[in-house]
């Protein structure tokens with residue numbers, strides 16, 4: 329006969345309430361981890377979408393995401409001439425804030441050369457950009473519909489295609505447009521004084537309107553990204569990094585702090601969970617002192633009594649965790665940022681919860697083992 | 708009584724038990740000698756605080772005495788100031804049945820499971836345990852309440868379930884602390900008759916604390932405790 333189960337059955341309401349409380353706590357822990365995973369996934373989508381092998385940027389910068397990078401628009405032709413380069417494309421990246429339907433909308437504008445690397449990889453609705461003017465492909469998260477008009481700066485763009493899950497490392501949805509449009513937009517949005525200078529062709533680095541943030545290149549099958557990047561680094565004013573280096577930079581610069589923050593929170597929450605479960609188990613044991621004394625009196629071995637406490641703690645942990653996981657799974661799409669629930673994270677947290685519950689029942693077990701069987705007699 | 712020539716089921720001699728130290732020391736039991744034989748039902752009488760419960764606790768191996776000698780069912784369990792058995796709980800499970808003033812049933816188990824639990828703890832398989840538990844409830848005439856939880860039982864019903872539990876493992880020694888205090892006199896009489904029946908049929912020794920003058924005639928012996936000292 330399983331005493332833990334029978335006791336729970338007898339106090340079902342209270343037990344479920346406790347589990348529900350615990351599930352909220354564990355749900356928060358799980359969503360923390362999910363948010364962190366989402367952060368990493370978001371940070372990497374933009375870098376991974378073009379499926380590039382090397383990124384050519386301004387010398388001594390870690391651009392175009394972690395630091396700003398500006399290079400002349402004709403860099404792409406030089407890159408194309410590199411040995412092993414199969415395709416190359418110029419890209420621009422900029423954050424733009426606009427108002428849509430009387431609501432503030434922050435988007436991340438990606439300009440790319442049509443039919444070259446840098447555009448959206450997968451369009452879920454509508455079509456890709458066909459003409460080089462005033463068309464945009466936007467991410468679903470902008471909440472824009474096909475055929476709507478999006479006003480950016482002083483231009484109107486027609487929404488002709490939708491992507492899914494394309495966001496900047498800051499979580500802003502991506503808007504794809506032709507490179508020319510994006511360059512004009514960059515100019516249009518620049519502070520007026522700077523704009524005047526650029527128009528006069530008087531910028532210090534002699535750049536004109538034809539500036540891009542990076543050139544990305546795809547290599548032939550047997551070409552080495554390291555060698556190609558090394559070659560570019562010898563060029564004046566140019567820097568280069570491989571896809572892997574670019575991803576590492578993003579993870580370091582964008583995600584590292586968040587990782588520490590969230591790691592810290594998760595640790596604190598797990599400690600809080602341990603304390604709370606300990607207290608719950610301890611009070612549950614306190615409430616059962618007389619029953620435990622009776623069990624000892626009628627000859628139940630310690631194993632039975634420890635089993636009663638530990639099994640209840642585990643049941644609480646498992647049910648709380650399951651409810652918490654279900655809660656987050658069913659609400660994750662309503663979070664403002666992407667929440668990515670990975671099975672292995674869930675598994676790890678599940679194991680952590682089990683360990684926490686076993687640790688937490690220690691206090692109750694200690695109390696139970698100290699109970700004097702004479703307590704059961706009284707009088 | 709009968710069986711006086713065989714060894715007693717409960718044999719204690721020179722048992723002392725005190726609580727506290729120095730000025731606050733209470734001598735709960737002083738130099739107690741007591742033998743109870745199979746088939747005997749004996750009463751323990753005495754004013755409040757005289758040490759009755761303490762004596763039952765010592766015999767039940769729940770409290771350790773401070774010196775003396777104690778043998779249960781022929782086994783010396785306490786001598787020379789220490790327990791001679793390491794697993795007192797297993798000893799209790801096998802040899803001793805307890806009946807308390809308040810029934811002490813586990814509130815989260817129904818009547819049947821309260822009884823079958825001790826059988827399962829003693830290693831009987833589930834089906835057998837339930838079968839025997841049901842027989843015991845029938846024997847105590849509470850089988851109709853087998854599925855009820857203790858909170859839903861009347862005092863008398865709960866006490867009879869508790870007795871069924873105490874009897875489940877055929878204990879040689881049954882210790883009862885005011886078993887009839889919660890019952891009316893008719894029920895008290897029935898319970899005492901039942902204990903007597905058990906003592907005779909199962910060759911058990913029964914030691915019961917009582918204040919209940921109405922049932923004195925049902926005991927083979929009455930021991931009086933006064934300030935921790937025993938006289939017959």
Ligand SMILES: Nc1ncnc2c1ncn2[C@@H]1O[C@H](COP(=O)(O)OP(=O)(O)OP(=O)(O)O)[C@@H](O)[C@H]1O
Nearest residue numbers: 707726727733735754755756757758759760761762
């Ligand atoms: N755990 C304890 N700690 C300290 N003193 C105790 C303890 N248990 C009992 N005593 C003392 O020992 C003496 C005997 O107590 P005991 O409980 O055996 O009395 P009793 O005869 O059962 O009384 P009652 O009829 O009221 O139940 C009392 O003076 C009591 O205060």
Ligand SMILES: [Mg+2]
Nearest residue numbers: 706707759760
């Ligand atoms: Mg007493």
